[in-house]
Amino acid sequence: MKIKSSNNHQTGAVSTFYDLVNTNFQGAVNAICWSRDLAGDFKEIVSKLQLKENITEVSIEDLLALQLSEKGNLARETILTDLQLLADFGASPSLNLLKSYERDEELDFISTDVYSYHVDRSTIGTDTFLCTYYGAASDILPNNQVEQKILIPEIREKLQELHNGSEAEFEAFLKEYYFDLHYQPKPNAQPINLGLGHLWKLAVDHPEQKVLPCVHRAPAENDGEYRLLLIC
Template structure:
């Protein structure tokens, strides 16, 4: 299967041909996710296996990657990881490469969980984008904006949040929602169909910032199920 065949049929997603286009293409016309599809060579599973058993999130740097004893296929995968880190750093970004066994869960949330397993948007005070690529394990998932509703706009949820706030539905309450990041989390519509970011593709997705010409890309980390392999994820 070609990398293009696996991408979602989605008017909010635009495919680009190379990294330069990924950097330069503006978000416009409702497009809030740009994808450079890549069929990557190499054995990324060998990278994960070489890191050994773990739990939570393991941060990887060049030193840890270069210390791995790998086969030829593993070395190809490592070279791709190092090259992608350099590509993003050359753009003035601060990418992180992580081996993720499981993310922390928001166990204390009585009404709206705000962990990365919930469909959410990213936010920034200035114009920026989120960059990400899954190399191994379950890939990130997205939802079309029209197939979601902000959780704070669901009447029963808003009423419960008002009770948690202990005040009126006023500017102070809206500030409370923002400070708690409740306003960044979304509920899927009953007929919503999440789409996969796929493996190996490098993405640039829109975030919520003042003056953004498009709505943010709504996405989440995939649910972690027993027996799932760790994820190898690049994000900035």
Template sequence: MVDPSHTGKHIQYVTNFQDFVSAPFKGDINAICWTRTLRGDFSEIVKQVALTGNITEIGPEEICDLPLSEQGQLAREILLNDLKILNAHGASPIINVVKCYDRDDTYPFFPTDVYSFHVDRSPIPVDTILCTYYGAPSEILPNTQGQKKILIPEIRDRLRKLYQGADDDFESFLSEHFFDLHYQAMPDAHPISLGLGNMWRLAVDHPESLVPACIHRAPDEKGLHRLLMIC
């Protein structure tokens, strides 16, 4: 469950799928959480999947074919049902077993991988939906507790030195390399764990968005493979 002592005003909590998909982002609300306590042993599924790399996608047929105990079967039913209801809603969910994500060391002073606090961007109206069933969950950061990295003077100065083009195109350079999507947590920031089993909708930066995009990051896996649904 989500620790209520670390929740923010930008989160709306719901108790069913219909409210989850229909609750609007408005005002300060840019994250919707369907709080759930799930039954079953999701670690069984992780252990049974044959990994093909750092991120292994598993489809419904493969999930159905896994030899599982009774507790594993309960977990499987939840995964399949989540896929079913999200597909029926028009989303395109995928289930991944994540060993780790690629690290970005192109610019050591400014990594742009998913372990950095960032927002998602899309040219069309869309939300990010995710649920961690096993392993370390993702984190979100209240927008009031994060600062856009490109606005931090010392970082901006280093980016200008890196940039070789005309001044008028500097902002385009920042966008093209995704620098403008990343945030630095303030010293007194309190990141919020998304918890296990909860399904989340996060606001995305798109032309029709009425709220700031939700700042989030992937966790340190701490040696555990994650079982993650995302769309």
């Protein structure tokens, strides 16, 4: 299927799950969206789920145990359908209730947590799928609007001081600690918000990938509000 490209040239749009999983990335497009306007009350689901940790995985059994209104049940059916579609495709989807992710505060000159713009890496051919049902939604950035953090001279110099080894070992060190996966937005960069209810497929860095991996980040959470996120 030919991707319907948006005017930012990085994202493509499809209208069915079948098209989402069967449409290949091409050219500059490394993020494809199954655009949806979902019905149902996802806030009700969030309000009735129990947060056990800052990131709590929600099981199908947890969802089915909730006593919900008609609109809440409609939202639950959507989530269950999405989980089943992805599982049937061969993915391993996870539904997470999120208060916050862990922050990386070990080094003051570079961050490697999920709030930093980054790409995903895999040793096998795969894609990242995600959908935010409730709360703040993730952002992506076009690859020409970011700079790899390890190529920024002042950051690279400090990392070299931290490593204090040969250049070959230094490159291995950058990969081992995932420094090479993180990016700094260029001045005037324009993030693309992934919005609520849409199911996205993002390109991952792996040996078979024919396009650049998609640069994305987790959003700062809204005050007093949890996020409900499907990801795999």
